[in-house]
Amino acid sequence: MAAPYEHTDDSVVVIIGSGAGGGTLGNELAQKGIDVVILEAGARHEYEDFINDEWASFSQLAWTDKRMTSGDWRVATDFPNLPAWIVKAVGGSTTHWAGASLRFQEHEFKARTHYGALDGANLLDWPITLAEMEPYYARAEDKMGVTRTNDIPGLPGNNNFKIMKAGADKLGYKECNTGHMAINSQPRDGRNSCQQTGFCFQGCKWGAKWSTLYTEIPKGEATGHMEVRPNSQVLRIEHDKTGKVTGVVYADKDGNEQRQKARIVAVAGNSIESPRLLLNSASSMFPNGLANSSGQVGRNYMRHMTGSVYAVFDKPVHMYRGTTMAGIVRDESRFDPSRGFVGGYEMETLSLGLPFMAAFLDPGSWGRSFASALEGYENMAGMWLVGEDMPQETNAVTLHGTEKDAFGMPVANVNFSDHANDLAMRNHAYAQGSALYDAVGATRTFPTPPYPSTHNLGTNRMSEKARDGVVNKHGQSHDIANLFVSDGSQFTTGASENPTLTIVSLAIRQAEFITGEMAAGKL
Amino acid sequence: MPTVYSGRAARLDDDAHIDEHRGAANTGLSRRALLRGTAVTGLGALLVVSGRAVICPSQAWGLETASLKPETMATLIQMARDIYPHDRIADRFYAIAVKDHDKKAAENESHRDLIEGGIGDLDARAGTGGYRGLGWEEERVAVLSQIEGTAFFQTVRGGLVVSLYNQKEIWPLFGYEGESYSKGGYIHRGFDDIDWL
Numbered sequence: 001m002a003a004p005y006e007h008t009d010d011s012v013v014v015i016i017g018s019g020a021g022g023g024t025l026g027n028e029l030a031q032k033g034i035d036v037v038i039l040e041a042g043a044r045h046e047y048e049d050f051i052n053d054e055w056a057s058f059s060q061l062a063w064t065d066k067r068m069t070s071g072d073w074r075v076a077t078d079f080p081n082l083p084a085w086i087v088k089a090v091g092g093s094t095t096h097w098a099g100a101s102l103r104f105q106e107h108e109f110k111a112r113t114h115y116g117a118l119d120g121a122n123l124l125d126w127p128i129t130l131a132e133m134e135p136y137y138a139r140a141e142d143k144m145g146v147t148r149t150n151d152i153p154g155l156p157g158n159n160n161f162k163i164m165k166a167g168a169d170k171l172g173y174k175e176c177n178t179g180h181m182a183i184n185s186q187p188r189d190g191r192n193s194c195q196q197t198g199f200c201f202q203g204c205k206w207g208a209k210w211s212t213l214y215t216e217i218p219k220g221e222a223t224g225h226m227e228v229r230p231n232s233q234v235l236r237i238e239h240d241k242t243g244k245v246t247g248v249v250y251a252d253k254d255g256n257e258q259r260q261k262a263r264i265v266a267v268a269g270n271s272i273e274s275p276r277l278l279l280n281s282a283s284s285m286f287p288n289g290l291a292n293s294s295g296q297v298g299r300n301y302m303r304h305m306t307g308s309v310y311a312v313f314d315k316p317v318h319m320y321r322g323t324t325m326a327g328i329v330r331d332e333s334r335f336d337p338s339r340g341f342v343g344g345y346e347m348e349t350l351s352l353g354l355p356f357m358a359a360f361l362d363p364g365s366w367g368r369s370f371a372s373a374l375e376g377y378e379n380m381a382g383m384w385l386v387g388e389d390m391p392q393e394t395n396a397v398t399l400h401g402t403e404k405d406a407f408g409m410p411v412a413n414v415n416f417s418d419h420a421n422d423l424a425m426r427n428h429a430y431a432q433g434s435a436l437y438d439a440v441g442a443t444r445t446f447p448t449p450p451y452p453s454t455h456n457l458g459t460n461r462m463s464e465k466a467r468d469g470v471v472n473k474h475g476q477s478h479d480i481a482n483l484f485v486s487d488g489s490q491f492t493t494g495a496s497e498n499p500t501l502t503i504v505s506l507a508i509r510q511a512e513f514i515t516g517e518m519a520a521g522k523l
Numbered sequence: 524m525p526t527v528y529s530g531r532a533a534r535l536d537d538d539a540h541i542d543e544h545r546g547a548a549n550t551g552l553s554r555r556a557l558l559r560g561t562a563v564t565g566l567g568a569l570l571v572v573s574g575r576a577v578i579c580p581s582q583a584w585g586l587e588t589a590s591l592k593p594e595t596m597a598t599l600i601q602m603a604r605d606i607y608p609h610d611r612i613a614d615r616f617y618a619i620a621v622k623d624h625d626k627k628a629a630e631n632e633s634h635r636d637l638i639e640g641g642i643g644d645l646d647a648r649a650g651t652g653g654y655r656g657l658g659w660e661e662e663r664v665a666v667l668s669q670i671e672g673t674a675f676f677q678t679v680r681g682g683l684v685v686s687l688y689n690q691k692e693i694w695p696l697f698g699y700e701g702e703s704y705s706k707g708g709y710i711h712r713g714f715d716d717i718d719w720l
Contacts, residue, residue, distance in 0.1 A: 052701070052702040052703060052704045052705075053701070053702060055685065055689050156714075156715060157715060158709075158714040158715050159714065159715060159716065159717040162715065162717050162720055163717070163720070166720045194708075194710075195704075195707060195708030195709075195710045196708045196709040196710040196714040197703050197704050197708035197709065198703055198708070198709060198714075199703070199704070205704045206704075206708075315719045316698065316717075317717065318698070318700075318713065318716075318717075320699065320700070321700075321703075321709040321712075321713060321714040322708075322709050322710075322714035322715070353699060353701070354688055354694055354697050354699040355685070355688045355689045357688075358684050358685075358687075358688035359684055359685065359688075364680075366606045366607060366671075366680055367605075367606070367608070367664060368608050368660075368664075370607070371607050371608050371609055374607075374609075374688070374697060375609065375697065377697040377698055377699055378697060378698020378699070379698075440720070
């Protein structure tokens, strides 16, 4: 049973956000008997309510509240108020994600050591190693039911994967398969197996793809130690004169301000909202925002080097049938500066339906060339290119000077410009993706620019030293002992892998730390 | 409120304000009125402006405007086709895709000025006979290219990329099948049926 807690109950852990980080942390704490209140800005839509329709689903799930953009990235021109395609709903972006669940590599936890001092890059090693993370990765993979782990078979390959595999073989790539996916290839954990429906991004109506919405959250609620409050947008975090946080002020479903007391506050609103909230919680004691003595809150915003390659063939493909991210090539995900850049990238199949293909293939483009590209839709295959981008101090989430949301809270501005390393990697990835499809007989290929960001990372980064980042190796803020960050904003660097598995693993680890500190009387 | 008159088109739009008619004859327009109307293009389906309506006699639909001039709507429809030219897509889908500009123009004077001003500018740049008088797509595209940076063009294109491609009725022309959950997904319906590799 979901446990309702009083606003005045200052014994609860308040978690802001219910996605991969917040939802997992909440359940892990509740399982240990710790009382948790999760405040979620979005509404609660159960999985049977999801919609197999791109624009209708976007209206249902996406965070469409105004955001601003700046910098030289193309998203700022094409989608000036939509820097990110992430979710505002219970379950957060785990409703929308594709399911790819890859462990980071050893060298990626030590980016500064391996990549060196790149001009303009604010690189740092993680204060945590792969060896330390491995047990938590293992627990996350089991929790999420990741294919190719725990004796779970891989998913069957769809048409889009078969094209990728044929091209990968021709190019001599060795690591191509249907991936490590948190999508059930067989019924598991009370959930269905994948029915190859093709609307992973719109929320899995079968519940086959792991999402906190129908795993961590109901499991946490069932303990009697967790309450989820949807439609509750946190506006600021409060603290006492000793500098400890004491609770949060949020706008409830009716737009009224409420104050929820807390013993501990964990911020997990994704890498745009989390720094926005910390910055908006500035006080006379913390004039630059909470947990910001380093000045790094909001900085080092990363979004992965992304891009896509779509290709048209002379015969039908029907790429939209089946798992959206149906396969992967991992050969380029390695440290090999001889390619002209540091870091690596993954090649992962991707498909968009016709409405989103029209919007994202080449935003702003028009005329017969564009129209004829779409007319090749039935014969199209596609892949997403996702690689490690460089943290840069000037790529930052800040509070906008004049624009405010419905509750009077300044909206976030997302400033981003590609680093030269990002550009070199993208060009390499475009060339390799096109070559892969050319090897299978593509008649036309489209190097497609990055979409609004789905992987938002790094804006409250983890660091060994307090001067270099916002949180320590447990996601605990350097400045305030009972303030935590529990989402991808704590990433020191982005690595080349999709971030969710690492976010979940860090949340499991963080729950263990918080439980221990509470038991020891330190929190 | 714009109205799409068509037995077929009525199915194509979710909006409530659609009347079903079997053809232009049923809209109260006599053959004479049609002949009095202005033929707006000699290419493809013939569009005719009559009274407050844009009529497509050959395909039996009509679009009545409430705020925008019907000539403006006819030009918008042609402009929409020139922006995203799909020769297998009939004019009525382009008409449905741009008709909301009339609704917005009725609600918002600045939107009406944006559209009327933009179309007026387009006609002026096209010379005698206006935009619709240019017989070749390349000629019209040359004019559009001059204005593609304007708020008018971007408003029309930005709305169109959603309102055209989000019409389910045209998806089969692209080989897109849409919703699949109710059919049990594609696990038994060809998710891996590629046979030419």
